[in-house]
Amino acid sequence: MGMINVVGTGPGSVANITPEALQCIQDADVVIGYATYLDLITEYLADKKVISSQMMQEVQRCTLAFEEAEAGASVAVVSGGDPGIYAMAGLIYEIAVERDSDVEINVIPGLAALNSCAARLGAPLMHDFVAISLSDLLTPWEVIEKRLHAAASADFVIAIYNPKSKRRESHIEKARDIVAQYRPLTTPVGIVTAATRDNEQIVVTTLADMLDQEINMQSCVLIGNESTYTWRNKMVTPRGYAGKYQLAK
Template sequence: MVSGKVPLHHEDGKEGLLSFVRHHQWHIDFFSKKEINGVTNIETSHAALKAVGGHRRGRTLRPAQCWYNSTAQQETKMAEHKAKHNNGSNRGTLYVVGTGPGSLKHMTPAAGEALKKADIIVGYKTYLDLIPGYLEGKEVLASQMMKEVDRCRKSLELARNGQEVALVCGGDPGIYAMAGLVFEMAEEHDSDCNIEIIPGIAAVNGCAARLGAPLMHDFAAVSLSDLLTPLELIKKRLEAVASADFVVAIYNPKSKKRTEQIKIAQEIFLKYRDPKTPVGIVTAATRDNETITLTTLADMLSCEIGMQSTVMIGNSQTYIWNEKMVTPRGYSGKYEL
């Protein structure tokens, strides 16, 4: 509802907000300082009092002028971006950014540059919490697990409207992450925006480095999450890679509710591998709570395994040396070492 107390056109910078509201066909109410102070039996917001003399329980009433200026500045920034980057077109850019395994020193410079370019950063809250310095001065849209479709939809919508958007993924966005979903949804909705995939260090190679050199020969990655993939298909893939003697990186091995899949994986591998086959388990790689465990195929289930873990099962040639997991490439059979 537009109250009528405030005309639709002003000379004090409010056109940005009003234009935004009209564009979305929303309603808006304006309140004077006197009306705000007329609300009784509430706690005082000193920030609001300082700005307009208003207060309200549980939240600060932002001065209208701050909203107007913010909206006007945003429209100005979008116009400047279009003129500089898009030759006046309405196409923004969606950067799908892989931030790596966790620590900032393992994030690539390209990922950092994309985050700096972005006006808006979208992501799963747990991953955003790992990059606080890149969120300063940005509009941040965070959500919880299982909201991947919503994050992609919102990111594409913002980019279509001319914004520079960074959609944050842990690890690499093209490996069990958001890159594929972004392209699927962009195709489905004919999204007219630029999409750039910014790679990151994935769990498969980040964890391998913590373990030593387990991936020196042919390897495969299999996710045990049956949220999007039927369990029977997961079993078929486990049979295939186990029988072919691949080193295997297992993603999403276990959660509080999903505990049987890792047992099934062990049973399948024991059909083809020696029980003493080396297994490495890395949890929260490169983060403060990182743990690294070396064990065997027979004993792996006695170790702590969770959603942040990646399990590396060696092939028939993998061995342990100096607390490191090593898979030979085959040089010793061809050259004198």
């Protein structure tokens, strides 16, 4: 019996893959993943069996991982970002339950899009925040809307995943309009596209102007709370120190 390591490769660049994740890829007999993510780590795939596929073939990839592991292989299932955040770890476990599989499963964390993007924007996640995906492929839009209302009304900083695609051009507009019901249009918004990659783009704007910016499926949109402010083109969400301590000047 082999094993499955569900590996997070971080936001994109090899420099942002953790040593543990990289070691798992190097030690694997079989590497399985979405073709776009595998293309980012080709230098580590030599002499391995590589199984790649396109979007919306996640079930097939995970099923193949079990077939390979049950035949004795050490398998690395590659996810971008962190495999436990909108990625492959959950599906691997769901399929393990369905198969009642004895394959050993390990989840190897990676830098998630939200904290990788936050680092480029300054310090927008210093207080309570939520992550919400706008993809309605697996979650009904009515549920997503309900969550947006709840997060916005509770003054969470909001990290939006999967904000816009060719099929879902209006969802980010609806999300902005929902948040604008609870927050001023001057609220800072950060948009990071293709974090750490060669085509990385970083924009700091406002709730009023965010839809004028380029947003796509490689983007993560961070909407500040009522306390978030900008300084030298960075976003800062205070943790509350100024109200409790005298800050040094």
